[in-house]
Amino acid sequence: MTTTRKVTSLDVAKRAGVSRSAVSRVFTPGASVSERTASKVREAASALGYRPNVLARAMLTGKSKIIGLVVAYLDNHFYPTVLELLSEALEREGYHVLVFMAAHSTDDVEDVVSQILDYQVDGLILASVSLSSDLADRCRASGVPVVLFNRKLEAEGELAVVSDNRMGGRLAAEHLISLGRNRIGHIAGWEGASTQRDREAGFMEGLRTAGLGLFAREVGDYRLPRAKEAARRMFDTPDRPDAVFVANDYMAFGVMDVLRSELGLRVPEDVALIGFDDVPSAAWPAYGLTTVKQDAEAMVSTTVDALLSEIGGTEVLPPAPLPVTLVRRITA
Amino acid sequence: MTTTRKVTSLDVAKRAGVSRSAVSRVFTPGASVSERTASKVREAASALGYRPNVLARAMLTGKSKIIGLVVAYLDNHFYPTVLELLSEALEREGYHVLVFMAAHSTDDVEDVVSQILDYQVDGLILASVSLSSDLADRCRASGVPVVLFNRKLEAEGELAVVSDNRMGGRLAAEHLISLGRNRIGHIAGWEGASTQRDREAGFMEGLRTAGLGLFAREVGDYRLPRAKEAARRMFDTPDRPDAVFVANDYMAFGVMDVLRSELGLRVPEDVALIGFDDVPSAAWPAYGLTTVKQDAEAMVSTTVDALLSEIGGTEVLPPAPLPVTLVRRITA
DNA sequence: TCCCTCACTGCATGCGTTTGCACGAGACTG
């Protein structure tokens, strides 16, 4: 194994007959270099295969050009989509994404965030994890901008990008009611999540406006097995709902499978089903899930804008909840 | 915005009344420190909220503890699963994952890999992207171990982790034949991929052994829209196959949707369908996709083992293809 | 008591960059 010594700016400098500074300036956009030396340097650099060491640069400038992303799970197809979008958007801006998986538990997140900060990330995106406000403080203390994605902190002006979940819940209720259903149930996600609270609040609001109450309620924790159990509890009885709002699409798939395959119920004839998110597979004919669509692209670009502004030093005020829309397919 | 100065090892040293070296040693497992100073340092450190700067450490030691991962797409559910597993496994070993999205095109990959190397990653995982052997050389030249995931290079001893795709293809053929089908088609993935070539080769082998030929063939490029078009071309005709092997599950879902929803064909009665991968949603009752299972966990742990050994300096020989198994559900 | 050993500690150097500062050389101006 021929140990290929790493080629540094000094090597390039020597070959081009200039100083290290000159080399550095050539690779620093907007620095003052004559075209003559610039071309000499570029030539030497490519001959030697030189590329600036991002880490070394990061030490001096304090800007690592890396963004930490904490995400709780990837099995819900919403998040891979988001990750892809996020990564592409950030790459376009010269940043890269360091990914961390975190369990739900707050102390795990605590630990994970500490680890991220060790990498001197320029910013932090917390997708779908709950952040103690204590932790939020610690991040701010390290001077690292944080933005929450698809989750908000009830506290003060924390930067958080969310859809209008309340309105979404309301739309779901109104739609089910417009279908003439009146025994309407709800399968909730994880109750620690702001998304869940807001969606349910809006949903209840919608029911109440129509003079209805909740017919049944179970908790699925945003997890597939739990959601299926919830569905069994809710529907394996004669006195079952004729419609259900499931707090996200991922769980809705499980619920639908239980309804059709296990319980032999017809969707939507026996029970109307509506989800939340509009993940790609919701549109697949096998499900054809009616759902409340979150605009992932808008969420991502809002997130990136906010984060980059903060990094740039601009104090940015919390973005407004993004609009959601009802996507009507066949399940409701 | 109170600019909180970054707390360095010197701050801790001063507060604990020791030298920077002492502090450093406390945070370096296996270094020689007395318990007395160690505890003083730890106390000072936690009081100040000190954590070693990974980037600075990386400069000295040459080990950044970061692994670059380039992945082509995340819409195929196989990859999010892998990403999650990979990230968890590496975190367990003290590494973290820097993610890069790459298009199919080789020159894009080229560019992406250059960017990754700028970050001084300790290792590189190329998932589902094709690597020119030229590029492989360049990586080796920078001394960064590379392992290909779910793709192999026909060339020499490149480190590549793959399933026994050939055997998988064979299993698929044998299964369809055992069902009594004899007009058997194939919807291929991207033909530039070794997985595609191997799966098809095995499949053809299986057919040939039974004295059969391929009844029809279309290309889906591992992309959903293409796969659906392929399915339409193949099946929207009276003279259609009675069974089809689709090169991965993701495309198989699309194919199935076309068969059932667009063409009104019954699966498996009219046409038997078998996929490849066994992504989680293949098991969902709405699809119940019969498929050849790749053992994602084994693939990941093999990948991590190989990569970490290489990083550790152990010359490791290319791992053998991992076993696949037929998972029989309802579509075939 | 003396010397050797050993566990610990501090000093100083270096990792590969960026960047403020000073300096030389032209290019202009009056």
Place this chain on the structure above:
DNA sequence: CAGTCTCGTGCAAACGCATGCAGTGAGGGA
């Protein structure tokens, strides 16, 4: 022709840490 600007360049000092080396002291054996 002297003075002022400007542009381009090199020097050297950081950035935050790890680590070889030398030095300290305590403990132990003879």
